[in-house]
Amino acid sequence: MLETKSTCPYCGVGCGVVIEHDGQQITGVRGDPDHPANFGRLCSKGINLHHTASPLVRQTQRLLTPQWRAARGGALRPSSWDMANERLAAELLRIRRQHGPEAIGFYISGQLLTEDYCAFNKLARGVIKTPHIDSNSRLCMSSAVAGYKQSLGADAPPCSYEDVEQAECILVIGANPAWAHPVLFRRLEAARAHRAGRPGQKLIVVDPRRTESAELADLHLQLQPGTDVALLHGLLHAWIWNGWVDQDFIAARTEGFDALKALVREWTPARAAQVCGLREVDLWTAAEWFARAAGSLSLYCQGLNQSSSGTAKNTALINLHLATAQIGKPGAGPFSLTGQPNAMGGREAGGMATLLPGHRDPADPAQRAEVAALWGLDASETLPGPGHTALALFEGAARGEVKALWIACTNPAQSLPDQALVRQALQRCELVVLQEAFAGTATEAYADWVLPAASWGEKEGTVTNSERRISRVRAALAPPGEARADWRIVRDVALRLEPQLRPGLAPLFRADEGPESLWLQHRETTRGRDLDIGGLSWAALDRDGPQQWPFVQGPTNRLYTDARFVFPDGRARFIAKPYQAPAERLSPQRPFALLSSRLRDQWHGMSRSGRVPTLFAHTPQPKLRLHPQDAARRGLADGDLVRVSTARGAVLLPLQLDRSLRLGAADLPMHWGPEFLRHGVNEVSAAARCPDSQQPELKFSAAQIEAVELP
Numbered sequence: 001m002l003e004t005k006s007t008c009p010y011c012g013v014g015c016g017v018v019i020e021h022d023g024q025q026i027t028g029v030r031g032d033p034d035h036p037a038n039f040g041r042l043c044s045k046g047i048n049l050h051h052t053a054s055p056l057v058r059q060t061q062r063l064l065t066p067q068w069r070a071a072r073g074g075a076l077r078p079s080s081w082d083m084a085n086e087r088l089a090a091e092l093l094r095i096r097r098q099h100g101p102e103a104i105g106f107y108i109s110g111q112l113l114t115e116d117y118c119a120f121n122k123l124a125r126g127v128i129k130t131p132h133i134d135s136n137s138r139l140c141m142s143s144a145v146a147g148y149k150q151s152l153g154a155d156a157p158p159c160s161y162e163d164v165e166q167a168e169c170i171l172v173i174g175a176n177p178a179w180a181h182p183v184l185f186r187r188l189e190a191a192r193a194h195r196a197g198r199p200g201q202k203l204i205v206v207d208p209r210r211t212e213s214a215e216l217a218d219l220h221l222q223l224q225p226g227t228d229v230a231l232l233h234g235l236l237h238a239w240i241w242n243g244w245v246d247q248d249f250i251a252a253r254t255e256g257f258d259a260l261k262a263l264v265r266e267w268t269p270a271r272a273a274q275v276c277g278l279r280e281v282d283l284w285t286a287a288e289w290f291a292r293a294a295g296s297l298s299l300y301c302q303g304l305n306q307s308s309s310g311t312a313k314n315t316a317l318i319n320l321h322l323a324t325a326q327i328g329k330p331g332a333g334p335f336s337l338t339g340q341p342n343a344m345g346g347r348e349a350g351g352m353a354t355l356l357p358g359h360r361d362p363a364d365p366a367q368r369a370e371v372a373a374l375w376g377l378d379a380s381e382t383l384p385g386p387g388h389t390a391l392a393l394f395e396g397a398a399r400g401e402v403k404a405l406w407i408a409c410t411n412p413a414q415s416l417p418d419q420a421l422v423r424q425a426l427q428r429c430e431l432v433v434l435q436e437a438f439a440g441t442a443t444e445a446y447a448d449w450v451l452p453a454a455s456w457g458e459k460e461g462t463v464t465n466s467e468r469r470i471s472r473v474r475a476a477l478a479p480p481g482e483a484r485a486d487w488r489i490v491r492d493v494a495l496r497l498e499p500q501l502r503p504g505l506a507p508l509f510r511a512d513e514g515p516e517s518l519w520l521q522h523r524e525t526t527r528g529r530d531l532d533i534g535g536l537s538w539a540a541l542d543r544d545g546p547q548q549w550p551f552v553q554g555p556t557n558r559l560y561t562d563a564r565f566v567f568p569d570g571r572a573r574f575i576a577k578p579y580q581a582p583a584e585r586l587s588p589q590r591p592f593a594l595l596s597s598r599l600r601d602q603w604h605g606m607s608r609s610g611r612v613p614t615l616f617a618h619t620p621q622p623k624l625r626l627h628p629q630d631a632a633r634r635g636l637a638d639g640d641l642v643r644v645s646t647a648r649g650a651v652l653l654p655l656q657l658d659r660s661l662r663l664g665a666a667d668l669p670m671h672w673g674p675e676f677l678r679h680g681v682n683e684v685s686a687a688a689r690c691p692d693s694q695q696p697e698l699k700f701s702a703a704q705i706e707a708v709e710l711p
């Protein structure tokens with residue numbers, strides 16, 4: 001029996017796994033005791049990973065050969081890789097010639113490895129010269145990116161997982177780590193159980209639902225959905241009133257406090273409590289615990305990010321840390337938890353419409369020129385500026401402006417909001433390419449070309465987790481059939497395009513390109529930047545195990561411990577953004593705030609976790625959750641079939657009564673798509689976006705809930 005160390009491909013905790021195999025078959029998985037993210041622990045998804053790579057799944061549920069359709073709606077036919085690459089390159093050239101480079105868009109994924117991101121970025125921006133490359137991380141992390149950049153000067157989470165153990169006060173807001181980041185939550189639970197001789201840790205959870213995380217809390221603030229900014233401004237008001245802000249830190253290391261102070265003057269705890277639907281005394285309690293702790297740590301995720309005020313929520317939270325100097329020291333800081341295994345790597349590699357490699361800004365011509373030089377582009381070439389973000393890309397396709405979409409390792413026909421528009425976009429494109437490991441996703445039905453990709457246990461490269469830790473991903477098996485590594489699929493098309501699009505110029509892609517060379521190219525783009533990994537070699541990463549960036553002479557476990565933030569003047573910025581209600585208003589016609597949430601044992605659209613029968617034991621089918629009092633007022637009973645309708649459409653599903661919800665809120669699990677329901681759950685979700693981050697408001701739609709009369 002052989003063992004290969006790799007990384008879990010599900011959430012951003014980034015747990016190390018030991019794959020047990022014989023070179024032909026993966027027989028088991030266990031937690032890597034040496035990995036500093038999990039020290040051997042795994043959650044239910046991780047411990048069942050080997051079932052997603054069983055011989056049955058690899059032979060019957062994977063894409064095994066390139067396939068194409070002669071006509072939309074027709075059957076997929078197998079193709080050789082040579083034919084696929086030739087025809088795909090020819091189609092991309094035709095569309096670029098007829099409509100320009102901006103007619104081609106790439107929609108990629110936080111599931112990809114950093115090396116895959118590098119390859120896609122070079123192909124899109126460097127070879128085709130389209131600005132339109134964005135990632136499904138737009139749906140989960142872009143508000144956190146915008147918040148860090150606006151407040152601290154760089155997209156760099158300042159904390160480490162060990163801060164969970166060192167904090168005296170933890171504020172969990174817009175997150176349910178007990179289900180979505182389970183191994184990190186186990187560390188939190190263990191830390192609370194073993195604080196002998198130290199002050200007790202206070203846990204505050206802010207969530208409209210009484211989640212498993214909230215069950216552990218010393219204080220649960222079950223606020224009205226979408227009112228987080230009002231709460232955060234109210235806490236700051238309480239501190240200013242009581243003299244609990246750190247005036248020395250504010251004066252020495254920040255800018256903009258006076259404007260923020262003026263903004264929060266009206267946000268008395270009484271008013272904030274009223275807007276949030278909370279007791280004022282609970283705000284004061286939370287304010288005192290956070291401000292007076294030696295170390296206060298915030299953990300946050302989609303509840304803040306997936307909002308039309310996503311950036312305002314992030315910056316309002318970071319304001320609290322700056323006002324109380326709760327940053328840059330043990331057990332303190334605003335710690336954004338990433339959803340996907342390599343959302344961070346995609347941000348580092350600049351695989352998003354609003355980012356370039358090395359956390360550079362595509363809106364800045366000088367920074368575009370730096371990347372062009374690092375990639376070895378000719379002096380006559382320039383890189384395109386910012387492109388369409390995820391939803392704008394599909395809106396462009398629906399309008400007929402974007403003619404070709406290359407989609408990799410994600411399933412927009414299930415996961416994007418406003419599904420009617422997404423269907424229209426995919427149908428209107430002249431070319432839809434789907435690069436995917438698993439057969440039968442909803443997007444496959446729209447694809448002209450389906451390219452079989454390698455999956456977990458079959459790939460080599462790196463990922464970065466929430467605490468900036470770069471881990472190796474290693475292959476135990478060869479991919480099944482003719483499936484190939486994602487970077488290789490990209491490289492082989494790029495090798496055909498470059499002689500046509502960049503004749504006579506030094507090529508960006510080489511035939512011997514591979515994970516190590518791509519990672520080294522990525523490393524060069526980080527030198528001198530906030531995420532500098534210039535002191536780390538591939539061999540050292542392989543030999544010494546996971547490392548946190550920046551890594552110049554060694555790893556860095558905590559940022560901003562010195563006097564400087566990343567802005568040129570070294571000072572952090574207080575951001576004064578007013579509270580705004582969610583984009584959709586509740587009304588008698590649509591009186592419920594519809595939330596979307598993640599289940600404990602499923603992942604995203606279930607293209608991987610849905611292959612494991614035991615993972616359905618926890619929740620076998622999607623149900624709409626509603627408080628019993630809300631249900632009783634409408635004459636609904638547990639198990640009734642209900643229609644959930646919003647301004648965009650409707651879904652039908654059974655009702656589950658659940659006292660953990662706030663009155664007036666309803667909750668829909670995010671995982672089920674049109675393969676399972678007639679319409680997937682995103683048929684009803686909102687497409688309103690945060691103006692700064694362009695992240696959609698997946699956490700709040702105004703909805704009506706009615707009984708469905710069965711014939």
Ligand code: SF4
Nearest residue numbers: 008010011015043046
């Ligand atoms: Fe995988 Fe996340 Fe579970 Fe760790 S906590 S095993 S990374 S799903």
